[in-house]
Amino acid sequence: MAIGVIGLGNLGGSIVKGLIKSGYPPDQIYVYDQDESKHKAFMDMGAHPSVSSGALLFLTEVIFVCVKPSDFEKAARNFSFVEDSKALVSFVGGVKLESLTAKVHGKNVFRAMPNISSEVCESVIALTSPKTADANMKKKVIELLSKIGDVYEVEDSQIDAFTSLSGSGVAFATELIKAFYEAGLLLGLSHDNAKKVAVKVFLGASKLLSQYDFEEISKRVTTPGGTTIEGLYVLEKTGVRGAIIEAIKAGAEKASKLTS
Numbered sequence: 001m002a003i004g005v006i007g008l009g010n011l012g013g014s015i016v017k018g019l020i021k022s023g024y025p026p027d028q029i030y031v032y033d034q035d036e037s038k039h040k041a042f043m044d045m046g047a048h049p050s051v052s053s054g055a056l057l058f059l060t061e062v063i064f065v066c067v068k069p070s071d072f073e074k075a076a077r078n079f080s081f082v083e084d085s086k087a088l089v090s091f092v093g094g095v096k097l098e099s100l101t102a103k104v105h106g107k108n109v110f111r112a113m114p115n116i117s118s119e120v121c122e123s124v125i126a127l128t129s130p131k132t133a134d135a136n137m138k139k140k141v142i143e144l145l146s147k148i149g150d151v152y153e154v155e156d157s158q159i160d161a162f163t164s165l166s167g168s169g170v171a172f173a174t175e176l177i178k179a180f181y182e183a184g185l186l187l188g189l190s191h192d193n194a195k196k197v198a199v200k201v202f203l204g205a206s207k208l209l210s211q212y213d214f215e216e217i218s219k220r221v222t223t224p225g226g227t228t229i230e231g232l233y234v235l236e237k238t239g240v241r242g243a244i245i246e247a248i249k250a251g252a253e254k255a256s257k258l259t260s
């Protein structure tokens with residue numbers, strides 16, 4: 001199935017790279033960016049450049065739109081109608097499914113919110129579908145998105161939460177891991193080891209948490225009177241968890257203000 005990606009910036013680029021990494025045939029991927037100098041890197045990976053978003057729409061069956069919200073209005077003029085045999089998936093922040101389907105006509109117009117971990121096929125992708133969506137086409141879209149991450153079918157009202165928790169979440173998680181890295185440096189580890197250890201601790205904890213409850217893992221690491229509870233006490237006293245929750249809440253509130 002030929003797929004198209006419009007907008008090859010941070011997100012569009014990460015999606016194309018992730019699809020290719022997942023084994024998707026590069027010659028089935030068509031790309032278009034208004035800045036054509038961005039095509040070359042993807043041509044080198046085997047993807048086809050397109051001369052316009054209109055041409056890309058003609059050549060492909062599923063089209064991913066990855067432009068900034070401020071560019072959406074202009075971009076949408078070139079794909080204001082999507083044939084029923086095709087699907088358009090908008091990754092554009094702040095454009096509700098309702099506004100999207102008012103601008104882009106066709107029964108298979110979806111809204112999705114991923115993150116840049118798409119590049120390493122570890123994305124989290126919230127997906128909202130219109131009632132008109134063809135079941136077969138929706139299945140195809142979900143199968144495609146599942147190649148680059150976990151897909152959550154949600155109501156449009158939950159997209160703001162995903163925007164902050166998982167979209168911006170990559171930046172929040174990066175700050176946390178960076179703090180671990182800096183702690184490693186403070187304790188005299190080399191830059192290289194401190195970074196590797198910080199990343200691996202989050203990776204290992206994430207894998208454990210995909211199998212066990214939070215409490216079980218905490219209990220297994222925390223010996224009464226030991227080193228872990230000493231550190232956990234400082235985290236609690238300094239309100240770290242509350243600060244993280246506040247940050248994610250603030251992101252979601254901002255997303256909601258920017259959404260129309």
Ligand SMILES: NC(=O)c1ccc[n+]([C@@H]2O[C@H](COP(=O)([O-])OP(=O)(O)OC[C@H]3O[C@@H](n4cnc5c(N)ncnc54)[C@H](OP(=O)(O)O)[C@@H]3O)[C@@H](O)[C@H]2O)c1
Pocket residue numbers: 006007008009010011012032033034035038053066067068069071074075091092093094113114115116167168
């Ligand atoms: N970055 C993330 O982590 C992330 C996560 C989730 C969702 N998103 C959403 O993804 C979208 C893209 O974000 P981004 O960070 O990837 O932005 P970005 O890096 O600025 O990439 C957007 C690309 O689209 C190009 N473009 C603009 N108008 C176009 C048009 N009419 N036709 C073709 N290409 C066009 C831009 O070209 P110019 O550079 O010439 O303007 C740029 O190369 C946003 O709506 C954002 O809300 C991003």
